Amino acid sequence: MEEYREVPAGLADALVPVVADLVPMLRGRIPRGPAAALGRLGAPDAKPDVFGLVVGPLVMGHGESAALSRLRSLGEPVSERLLGALELTVDALTVPIPYEVEAAVPGPDETPHTFGFGMIGGPCAETVTAVRLLDQLRPGLSTLIVALVEELAGHEALVPLLEPPPELTGEKELAAAHGAAHLALAVAAAAPVLRRAGAPLLAGTSAAVVGVALGAVSALLSESPMPSAYAAALLEKRRADYVLPVSASGSASVRGHRFTLAEHTVLGEPDFSGNGLAVAVPGGIAVRTGLGEGQVPVSTRILERAPDEVELDWWDEVVEFSWRAERGDATLSESDSRRHVRTPPWPGDFRVRVHAIGRDGEERERYELMLWQAPPGPDIVHKRGDRLGYVVRGEPVPDIETPPEAAYRWIRQSMLGEAATVTVVGGASPAGVLRAFGADPAEPESAQELAAAFDLDPWVAVLPVEGGVLAVEFNGFQGSYRPVLEPLSREGRTGSLFWNINAVTRLSFADDGDVLASSELGYSEEIADPEVNQALAGLDFGGYRDRLEKGLLAIERYTGYRLRKEDLERMVEEDVAYRILPHLPELYPEARDADGSRAFPGHGPLGADTDRLAFVPEETLRELAWRAASAVAEHAGVTGDPVIAEVLTERRLSREAKLAARRSQLQAYREHSWLWQALHNATNPDPLAAAIGALSAARYAAGPGGEDLLEHARRVVRQR
Incomplete structure (x- = not known):
């Protein structure tokens, strides 16, 4: 049961001389940073913080005293920093205990020494532990101190001690003086009370004194007005900041x-x-x-x-x-x-x-x-x-023509809004489209489960629509790749639009196995195909407005199918999708300037020496590429595998090797992904690109021999 529900008459008056004597000395021991955080508790616009931490909200635990809840709201860095600054001073204090304190607070000899208490929870600040134990040993004592501090702070003899010096004008200086003075008063009030209580364990220690004082001052300052000069100082600070x-x-x-x-x-x-x-x-x-x-x-x-x-x-x-x-x-x-x-x-x-x-x-x-x-x-x-x-x-409303792309504005609020690839294949069958994507029509799965797995393996959902097939990749992009567009367009005329959350896009058109155009929205390029040009006619991709919508309109013009919200909803409701076995990435030649040097110098597996590979004979470049691929295979311990052995001997990817290389892009087959990257890059028709790509993969996949391999390549280029 809690005791000390009210401050006994005369107790505050008796402590005024003690507090007045101790406040100036204690105030000088309190660091400015945490003092300013305390001082700002009554100024919410100042965002009080210490060491980058905002003082937390008050959340009272079950059965906790107000002092303990307020102490915890300050956070461990605040209380521990202040305990460290004050504990030696508090332990060394010579504190007189007025008669009124002795009369109001029983001493250690006047309370039973046989007691029981329980404490659970993980490690916490020393001050929190001390106040929690104090509340167990002497119920209500911390509540008495909170009330006593509030009464003393309004005492006419002590109010002048709490006012900041008139020469202080800065926001932090005023907040620190405000906080330090009130904390000093709280420590000065708590010390004689807890010394008198003298509980068997912790009641008289510095941790208990500082902890209860912090709880009391937190409660007091949260409800107290700031110094009269503070508003102007805060405004000046905010203007400067x-x-x-x-x-x-x-x-x-x-x-x-x-x-x-x-x-x-x-x-x-x-x-x-x-x-x-x-x-x-x-x-x-x-x-x-x-x-x-x-x-x-x-x-x-x-x-x-x-x-x-x-x-x-x-x-x-x-x-x-x-x-x-x-x-x-x-x-x-x-x-x-x-x-x-x-x-x-x-x-x-x-x-x-x-x-x-x-x-x-x-x-x-x-x-x-x-x-x-x-x-x-x-x-x-x-x-x-x-x-x-x-x-x-109040003007006549003119006829404002709604642009045709406005029909697609719903896409921004749909589940495709942030990232997707929409592909339309005219005159095709779902099975043919799935096979072109690299999916097996005989192996359907739940689209919701694939999306929830979030393992980055690609998958696609397809839907028969009027005139063809709609294929949607939710946050995927395989349909924007040439190796997918080419087989898709053999099934029928194909239009594809990819976009992601980083505003990267790609609009593609393909027919009869040829990719006729594929570029970023708004990118200007000459297009020979008249039907693609007709699909793009009048669409200005230079601005930011309705760019995706214009891309979808271009696909509609090219394929004859308008993507409808209800079609997407039907696809989601059916909840059927297919895993994609990704095609191998396209192999591009290394870009060169007219003099044969690299068009984009300064990067690569050999650092600056990578640029010198451009002047190495093609046969030497081929040897470097396959030497790198062999080194990776040896490090992986797979040179005896017949499929890989054939690749290294024939210097090309067989049908089985291509399937293995494609699978290596999936999460379940990642063990040898760098190996297959090295082998695939080594087959690049451009010898310079083959050498750079294979050496780049070998850096990460050849183990300790990788650096020897790169050093060999450096010696080769330096001999030229």
């Missing part, structure tokens, strides 16, 4: 078809009729949305100066106007300010450029806000393009 440019992405809460970036709550209904998109309001700006209620994505960029260009391509509407910040620190409406950028923490005139897309509901609605300091200027409408803008401005 605010470095432009600043950017962030997140979301804003929409209420009544608007969101705000403001210093305080925006009252009333803003008038958007001027430009139809955004307007300055007292303390911030308001933006008119198509969405009525909910969340919209918003990116914010705060710049040093006006941007060099106006970005129009991506956006439907772009407007610019002036806004006067009253004090700064504007944030997005009802957003978590810790996750979103704030405007500069100072007043002044700003220009604001608001970009919007998707307000008509035909695609994902999102916004970008750009701000920079500038004198007031006229409103500028850089672009008008959505129907909502015309309605809000």
Whole structure:
């Protein structure tokens, strides 16, 4: 049962002289860093931290005292650092114990010495252990000290001791003085009480004194106002720390078809009729949305100066106007300010450029806000393009033609949104498409299980559709490779689009066993095939908007099939997929300049000497390549394998060898993947590429002999 539910009358007054005598000395022993963290507990905007750790939230364990819970919330680095700084001083203190303390707190001879207690849990801070044990031995004593510290901190004789010196003006200095003074008071109050208690084990030790004091001061400072000079110091610090440019992405809460970036709550209904998109309001700006209620994505960029260009391509509407910040620190409406950028923490005139897309509901609605300091200027409408803008401005709504690629905008919110390859093969059968991918039509598996395995082995799902077959690789890319496109196009005219989360793309067209075009979206190249050119006609891939959608439209034009959301949903519902045995990577010749040197010098298995391989005779390059492949086989101990022996003798991959090399790309057959890379690279028709590729693989797969192999190659090139 807890005791000491209230501070006995006269106890605080009796301790005032003791505390007043000890505070100046104790305050000087407290390090500035953790003292500042304690001092900031009442200033949430200051993000209190010590040693890079934010002071944690209060979470009270079952049956814990407030002192123990508050102590744990500070974190082990804080409490242990302060114990280390104070323990020798506390142990050496000569502390008078007033009569009132003796009367209120029973001494060790006045309490039973026979007791039982239990403690469970892993290793924890010494202060936490001490306070936990104190609560077991003397229930309620830490609660008494917490209440006593709070009363003493408000005592008129001690308040002047807690005020920071007037000469301190910096944020950290004020926070440290605030924290150190209150911790010193708490230690000075706890020491005589715990010395009087003198519990059999830990009650009078420095760990218990400092631990209880930290719990008490955490409770006190979390609810206490900061020093009067602190607000100005914190603002000055935040201004000094605010470095432009600043950017962030997140979301804003929409209420009544608007969101705000403001210093305080925006009252009333803003008038958007001027430009139809955004307007300055007292303390911030308001933006008119198509969405009525909910969340919209918003990116914010705060710049040093006006941007060099106006970005129009991506956006439907772009407007610019002036806004006067009253004090700064504007944030997005009802957003978590810790996750979103704030405007500069100072007043002044700003220009604001608001970009919007998707307000008509035909695609994902999102916004970008750009701000920079500038004198007031006229409103500028850089672009008008959505129907909502015309309605809000009270203007006739023109016929805004929806581009044909808009039919594919659903793809961004689908399960293919981040990464996939979509391949369409006209006039083909599912079995023929699967075999061209390198899959076995007789071995279906669950697509969900393959996706959940996440072992990076490739797989594909296929679906018969009108006029052909749809093949989808969820986060895969085999359908973008020439060795797959060529056999696919023998089944029928083939179009393929790959994309991933890093904005890497590849749009490919193939027919009758030939890849007619395959390149990054927007990459300009001459295409001889008129039907491919017709599929690409009028599609501008130079901008960022609807690039994937335009790629899918080009495939539709080329193959005659439009990818539909319901087809993808049907494919997912059927939950059937097939593992792919990957084809071998394409072997490319080493690029050379007109003089025969490497087009991209300075890298390779021999370092700078790799470039000198370009001037070694072809026969010597072949010998280097197969010497490297043999070294890898010897290190792997597989030279006696008949398939590998044949490869090394014939210097080509047999049908069995190609299958083994393909399997080596799968997780279950990775043991000799570097070996098969060396053998495959050695077969490159270009001798220079063969030597470089095989030597590169041998670096990792030839074991101790790898360096000898590379040194031999260096000697060869240096003799030329």
